[in-house]
Amino acid sequence: MAKPNFQVEDLHVSIEGKEILKGLNLHIRGGEIHAIMGPNGTGKSTLASSLMGHPHYEVTGGRVTLDGQDLLEMSTDERARAGLFLAMQYPSEVPGVSNANFIRQALNARMEEGKEIPVLKFHRTLQEKMKQLNIDPVFAERYLNEGFSGGEKKRNEILQMSMLEPRIAILDEIDSGLDIDALKVVANGVNSMKSDNIGFLIITHYQRLLNYIVPDYVHVMMQGRIVKSGDAKLAEELEAKGYDWLKEELGIEDETVEVDA
Amino acid sequence: MTEANTVSLQVHAVSSAFQEPEWVLRLREDAWQRFTEMPEPRLEKTDLRKRGWETGTFVASPTGVPESVRHYVNNLDHPYALFVDGHLIEVKHTEAQGQQGVIFTDIHTATLKHESLVKEHLASVVKVDDNKWSALSLALFAGGIFLYVPRNVQVDVPFESVHVFTAAQSGTYPRNLIVADELADVKFIDVTFSPEQKEKFTSSHVTEVVAKAGSRVHVGTADEFAKGATYFVTRRALVGKDAVVEWTVSDVSNAFTVELVEDILEGTGARGETRVIGVGYGRQHMDLTASMVHRGRHTESDITMHGALRERANSVFRSCTEIVKGAVGAGSEQHDRMIMIDRTARADAIPMLLIDENDVNRCGHAASVGKIDPNQVYYLMSRGIPQALATQMIIWGYLHDSVEALPSAPLRDLVVARIERELSR
Ligand SMILES: Nc1ncnc2c1ncn2[C@@H]1O[C@H](COP(=O)(O)OP(=O)(O)O)[C@@H](O)[C@H]1O
Numbered sequence: 001m002a003k004p005n006f007q008v009e010d011l012h013v014s015i016e017g018k019e020i021l022k023g024l025n026l027h028i029r030g031g032e033i034h035a036i037m038g039p040n041g042t043g044k045s046t047l048a049s050s051l052m053g054h055p056h057y058e059v060t061g062g063r064v065t066l067d068g069q070d071l072l073e074m075s076t077d078e079r080a081r082a083g084l085f086l087a088m089q090y091p092s093e094v095p096g097v098s099n100a101n102f103i104r105q106a107l108n109a110r111m112e113e114g115k116e117i118p119v120l121k122f123h124r125t126l127q128e129k130m131k132q133l134n135i136d137p138v139f140a141e142r143y144l145n146e147g148f149s150g151g152e153k154k155r156n157e158i159l160q161m162s163m164l165e166p167r168i169a170i171l172d173e174i175d176s177g178l179d180i181d182a183l184k185v186v187a188n189g190v191n192s193m194k195s196d197n198i199g200f201l202i203i204t205h206y207q208r209l210l211n212y213i214v215p216d217y218v219h220v221m222m223q224g225r226i227v228k229s230g231d232a233k234l235a236e237e238l239e240a241k242g243y244d245w246l247k248e249e250l251g252i253e254d255e256t257v258e259v260d261a
Numbered sequence: 262m263t264e265a266n267t268v269s270l271q272v273h274a275v276s277s278a279f280q281e282p283e284w285v286l287r288l289r290e291d292a293w294q295r296f297t298e299m300p301e302p303r304l305e306k307t308d309l310r311k312r313g314w315e316t317g318t319f320v321a322s323p324t325g326v327p328e329s330v331r332h333y334v335n336n337l338d339h340p341y342a343l344f345v346d347g348h349l350i351e352v353k354h355t356e357a358q359g360q361q362g363v364i365f366t367d368i369h370t371a372t373l374k375h376e377s378l379v380k381e382h383l384a385s386v387v388k389v390d391d392n393k394w395s396a397l398s399l400a401l402f403a404g405g406i407f408l409y410v411p412r413n414v415q416v417d418v419p420f421e422s423v424h425v426f427t428a429a430q431s432g433t434y435p436r437n438l439i440v441a442d443e444l445a446d447v448k449f450i451d452v453t454f455s456p457e458q459k460e461k462f463t464s465s466h467v468t469e470v471v472a473k474a475g476s477r478v479h480v481g482t483a484d485e486f487a488k489g490a491t492y493f494v495t496r497r498a499l500v501g502k503d504a505v506v507e508w509t510v511s512d513v514s515n516a517f518t519v520e521l522v523e524d525i526l527e528g529t530g531a532r533g534e535t536r537v538i539g540v541g542y543g544r545q546h547m548d549l550t551a552s553m554v555h556r557g558r559h560t561e562s563d564i565t566m567h568g569a570l571r572e573r574a575n576s577v578f579r580s581c582t583e584i585v586k587g588a589v590g591a592g593s594e595q596h597d598r599m600i601m602i603d604r605t606a607r608a609d610a611i612p613m614l615l616i617d618e619n620d621v622n623r624c625g626h627a628a629s630v631g632k633i634d635p636n637q638v639y640y641l642m643s644r645g646i647p648q649a650l651a652t653q654m655i656i657w658g659y660l661h662d663s664v665e666a667l668p669s670a671p672l673r674d675l676v677v678a679r680i681e682r683e684l685s686r
């Protein structure tokens with residue numbers, strides 16, 4: 001299969017009539033790791049959610065394609081089946097639906113009817129991956145995210161990613177609230193998946209995660225746009241000098257998405 | 262006069278069809294009298310004025326057993342009694358039960374063969390003068406079981422009554438009486454099939470449970486009521502010292518129903534636990550009250566109600582805890598949640614606490630009514646699950662624990678199939 005090819009061109013997104021993303025461009029190919037960094041309130045989660053098709057976000061302009069297919073025309077579940085994955089900053093809790101059942105339904109949704117994965121094989125794979133991610137085996141039968149700690153939810157997102165094997169994976173603040181051990185486990189999970197068959201977009205506020213997942217490209221987001229791109233060194237520079245240095249260099253006073261009067 | 266005459270004919274028709282003893286006929290006649298004299302009740306959330314109180318004509322000979330019901334009972338490996346339009350079709354017993362002195366028979370046979378037991382307990386928990394429909398039940402009851410479990414007998418397998426209602430020309434009046442003697446342990450299952458549309462007749466279904474000291478009774482139900490008719494359903498238990506009564510009640514219907522599920526926690530240390538699963542569709546009207554009356558000291562109760570409504574269904578789920586003066590150290594918890602699947606559905610969740618005692622151990626309640634959380638749907642869809650399936654999974658998740666609590670595998674399968682049928686339309 002050809003390498004994934006994910007393209008975002010001049011994306012504009014509004015929430016409740018307020019423009020949050022103001023022309024964003026991004027090109028990710030299989031085998032690449034991109035990082036988007038930026039202070040809070042600059043539109044990073046808006047980008048992630050609108051790419052996944054969250055109903056709250058209205059795309060007002062631009063194009064998004066995965067392997068040439070128009071993603072914006074698709075519903076959220078179609079985007080997922082086309083190969084897009086989003087590890088959410090705040091995943092929902094769904095009582096009464098077990099983790100294992102959820103993941104199995106998600107996998108089966110990708111299969112033709114009658115070609116679903118055998119139950120035993122599924123559970124073996126699931127347990128294997130849970131072990132890799134240091135997740136207690138009992139979490140398979142726990143209700144989806146219900147009563148999970150912050151770190152458990154994040155690891156559970158990575159578990160889903162590794163079970164679903166997406167072509168483009170977006171990780172939104174997967175590092176927030178993790179202690180260093182959990183961070184390493186999560187980074188390990190991502191690194192072990194790295195191949196030409198998957199491209200990553202890693203959204204983070206801090207550089208710390210990028211010590212463990214080394215990006216090929218780093219983009220800085222402010223005011224709903226990418227204002228600077230570079231390689232891994234840019235992240236280190238930001239860590240050393242802070243966002244204020246970049247704001248000064250670019251002549252930006254308020255980096256957040258400004259609210260029109 | 263003419264009205265009383267015609268219908269008291271119906272009382273006689275029922276009584277002679279079952280060849281009952283004279284004392285039962287007299288109970289029925291008295292009940293009928295009360296039924297005709299009692300004023301029409303006024304309910305807070307249910308308008309009965311347009312419903313009428315016609316009872317139809319008693320069907321003297323039953324039709325055959327529908328295929329789906331035959332299939333269901335053939336899969337049962339515990340004792341059951343099958344009724345069609347109030348007439349007993351067959352009873353299956355198992356050996357263990359007879360040896361232990363358990364009585365499991367239809368209520369009409371019981372009035373002949375176990376007269377003193379039935380006389381002592383019939384209408385002792387759901388009384389003739391509770392309301393108009395409790396009188397109606399005693400006047401016209403046809404079909405239902407008598408289950409008696411002697412002292413210190415614990416039975417693992419459940420006992421089941423299966424009712425099929427096919428006749429369009431009559432209301433339905435099953436009546437179950439369950440007596441668990443001291444330290445007995447028993448499970449009872451009550452299932453109805455009524456797929457056909459009905460005329461606007463009034464039905465009254467009654468289950469009464471006497472749970473003596475130290476006994477445990479679990480009643481699981483699966484109701485399916487036909488559209489058109491008015492159903493009054495009364496399920497009440499009298500719970501003795503240290504006894505435990507559980508109800509796991511499920512209803513998947515599009516009918517007009519007024520239902521009460523109640524535990525009278527009479528003895529010290531009595532405990533009640535009620536779970537309700539309600540799935541309404543079409544133009545269903547469901548007015549359901551789960552009630553716990555704490556009379557004894559240190560009595561405990563839990564109520565959990567889950568409703569999911571489609572189309573133009575309209576449900577009122579009331580959870581009511583009453584703690585009378587002197588019932589010191591009582592504890593009670595209520596959870597009442599309703600989901601409106603379609604925008605056209607309506608739901609009310611009403612928690613009620615009537616507390617006359619200062620010394621209360623715990624008393625919590627939570628009630629909510631809402632739509633399915635769109636963020637949950639989005640989350641499931643973001644993994645590739647189509648919207649319709651995502652919605653179903655979330656609703657299933659929310660009903661899951663109560664469905665699991667139903668006391669037999671065939672019952673769980675039946676309820677799952679009924680709910681699935683309504684959710685996947
Ligand atoms: N669901 C929402 N409703 C209203 N405003 C929102 C919503 N999500 C984000 N915003 C607004 O969009 C802007 C960017 O937010 P977000 O994308 O979450 O930023 P980041 O992830 O970079 O912290 C903020 O001004 C925020 O208030």
Ligand SMILES: [Mg+2]
Pocket residue numbers: 044045046089173
């Ligand atoms: Mg964010």
